[in-house]
Amino acid sequence: MDRRNFFKSAGAAVAAGATAVCEPARARGNKPMPPDAVGLLFDSTLCVGCKACVAACKQANDMPPEVSTEEPLWDTPLDISGKTLTVIKVYKHGELRAKDQAENGWAFVKKSCLHCVDASCVSACPVKAMKKDERTGVVSHDKNACIGCRYCVAACPFGVPRFTYDQAIPQINKCQLCQHRWADGKYAACAEVCPTGATLFGKVADLKEEITRRKSLKPGTATTFPRGRLGGPDQSYPGTAATYVDHVYGDKELGGTQMLMLSGVPFEKLGYPTLPETSFASQSETLQHTLYGGLVLPIAFLGGLTWAARRSVKGDEDEAAAAGGPHGQ
């Protein structure tokens, strides 16, 4: 093929591609909250650090204990892992004078999947093993479809999906809001057992209503706190309204999450980073779809490369033709 012919065919291909499939690329924006979204509300001020959620989660999900102490006495995970889907961590500062205070205080925080409305792990998964339920919004993982690429591990801004590196046939594990227990009328085990309602299960809309109620209470006044599941049997108990930082974690972060959090200590100190309101999934998908939309840019780029390559080998071809034979060796 000579240069003229090459340009002809390359130009034709680009034109065909552009006319056939190209749509104008545009930012897709954050995905909306699923209609029947369910989630958790974790209120750090109510948590007493009993770890009932950690124990119940292990039992409900049939996970092995994880020992971090010298003596293997009981389950002591240091973080979520392939064997642990939720942990209670403790924040400590200075003289530890009071709970739920950032300066010279301490607080408990729960770590587990936040079930993002626009989840990075779902966006990153190349085989749709990581899925977000269209109705309930639960981010679940299909281990049979998973190819073990661990893109989800790298993509999640909260470090939630974890890989069981120590197993012969490893897999990804993450919280799936105990979906497998719903058929029996049960719900997330962590919320089911929480003795203080620090972890509460329910529809995201109801949880948000509860958050508004709690935040509107004057700190120190008597109130009641629901336990277990919002909309389920009444298990509420009397308590005292707490002082919260003016931030509901998960309300806006990365387009929102279905696990929401209240705390008396700023969330950056509890290991929850400050994040933009635009989801990473929408940003990366916009970028990718712009670059690869209709394969226009890749084809143009390939064309450019080919042209440059042919131009630089032209001299060799002429020499070879002049010599009347192929190269030696």
Add this chain to the structure above:
Amino acid sequence: MSDITLEQIASSAQAIERRLGISRREFARFCAATATTLGLLPEAGAQIAKALEKAKRPSVIWLHYQECTGCSESLLRAEHPTLEKLILDVISLDYHETLMAAAGHQAEAARRQSMKDNKGKYVLVVEGAIPTRDNGIYCKVGGHTAVDIVKECAADAAAVIAIGSCASWGGMPSTDPNPTGAAGVSKVLGKPVVTIPGCPPNPYNFLATVVHFLTFGSLPAVDKLGRPLFAYGRIIHEHCERRAHFDAGRFAHEFGDEGHRKGWCLYKLGCKGPETYANCSTIGFGDVGESNWPVACGHPCIGCSEQGVGFAKPIHATARLVGMSPPAGYPKIAEDQGKTSFAAAAALAAIAGAAAGATAMLARNLGKGTTDSPAAPASKEP
């Protein structure tokens, strides 16, 4: 104290043997047990023995008001010493409405006589709350209101001990709406007194307080509510035998369920252990060991000794955790990562250096290969 030998204890105990009619062994056991309850050194047992063998028994006046006599009943069940040994031989119980033989004016006269004879030396024990509303007319003994009698008796007492929650802070009679204005002794007297709250309190907490007074001539160290620190210094939750279940998140969710049958934590059933100061879990009741107390029997603590908890909060209401401290063993927000040791860093540096050296040598040799090989261009010739 260290100069008191076992032989001396033995000889001094002989006097008590004769007087109390108990064996030396039994007496020594009482002294040692009391010293233990008080959290004293073992030698204190000898000191206690010495104090108790004194011939003169201290006079005790025991008043009863709004109560169920449960505290006296609790004391009746003490085994070392038994109540009759206590009131007849260790102390001189000059006035106790339930136990005294005298009645009517005779009884009141005995009280006045005792107060006169032992002015400034007797111990006043109050059992039951004192009604204060309407000038205290809701409880009268011998035509006098409880308020008046308590004030009269306390004026010349060497020590005032409030036994039971009712006398300590009002207890059950003071439960909302508190129609009689029931109040504790310290509130009526307007000064702090030693309180032994509980419904009923453990008899040994009372006995140990009395024996401490007899032995050392002073009352034991107390907290701001007048509770002896040896018994009420810690919350039940801190030394509960079921604490490990709380820490491991194993809870009984309802009576008779799997967790309840397995002896798991009763917090979710409303246990008030986390907000109640008492030594129930370590001392036990009924002299059958420390495993005999409400929580060990499978019922959540109701916080009977704690004002604002017992008889105030519903039994199955969730307790507020007081005196919480962050657990040492819990994961931190960011766990420390393993640090690189010097040896590992040196080994890594050595490997990196070797690799760099090898690359440099290879690059140099590559250059040589093309220039030093005269055969290469020749092979291009056809």
